[in-house]
Ligand SMILES: Nc1nc2c(ncn2[C@@H]2O[C@H](COP(=O)(O)OP(=O)(O)O)[C@@H](O)[C@H]2O)c(=O)[nH]1
């Protein structure tokens with residue numbers, strides 16, 4: 001039994017990826033199950049096998065405690081820990097091969113507060129898990145903006161502390177040249193640095209350079225589209241390498257970015 005945690009900024013395509021990966025795994029007879037941990041999800045592109053909204057619903061909390069949407073989501077995520085036994089019970093009974101975990105839209109409320117990582121630890125324990133961090137291609141139009149997504153992935157890693165694979169999402173929206181450009185930045189961080197230099201934004205160059213020079217860690221990134229299923233085979237292979245091969249993607253090649 002393996003856990004696939006899907007994380008990323010609001011609207012980066014987490015729930016859509018859970019839906020498409022669930023369909024892909026089902027098509028390939030891999031027996032997946034979906035767990036929705038977003039108490040504020042309005043509508044999901046899949047029918048979750050376990051749905052936290054049955055126990056904690058951000059909208060109910062908003063009315064009950066007279067909170068705004070953010071306050072309600074924070075409260076909802078904090079309350080989720082009380083229902084973690086139900087998640088565990090579901091997992092024990094369902095006995096799936098893969099559990100796909102969908103997380104709240106606003107990743108900072110989940111990943112950057114104590115309750116999110118604590119809930120994941122409770123659910124997963126010391127079983128094998130991988131985090132898929134979504135880098136939304138629509139937010140990566142400039143080299144510096146792409147670098148900012150890498151930093152976000154790195155800070156999510158610091159919170160979740162599980163092997164992480166980057167997913168460049170929504171690639172169907174951009175021409176192939178743009179995707180190739182982004183992939184060249186991943187293969188050669190110095191190319192990213194020199195393209196950032198052309199933007200002439202000072203401090204950003206220094207930050208990126210420091211991180212490259214520090215020999216900080218690498219992130220494998222796979223271009224994916226949940227619409228066309230582009231990259232889902234590669235993504236599955238990468239997941240497989242982490243969870244079945246026991247490799248830690250963040251510590252394997254300490255030579256590239258981070
Ligand atoms: N074109 C395209 N749109 C996508 C893709 N994945 C997600 N989206 C769209 O992006 C928006 C946000 O997706 P969602 O999965 O709800 O994001 P979440 O907040 O991270 O869960 C929705 O309108 C999706 O239809 C994709 O692969 N291609």
Ligand SMILES: [Mg+2]
Nearest residue numbers: 014015038105
């Ligand atoms: Mg979502």
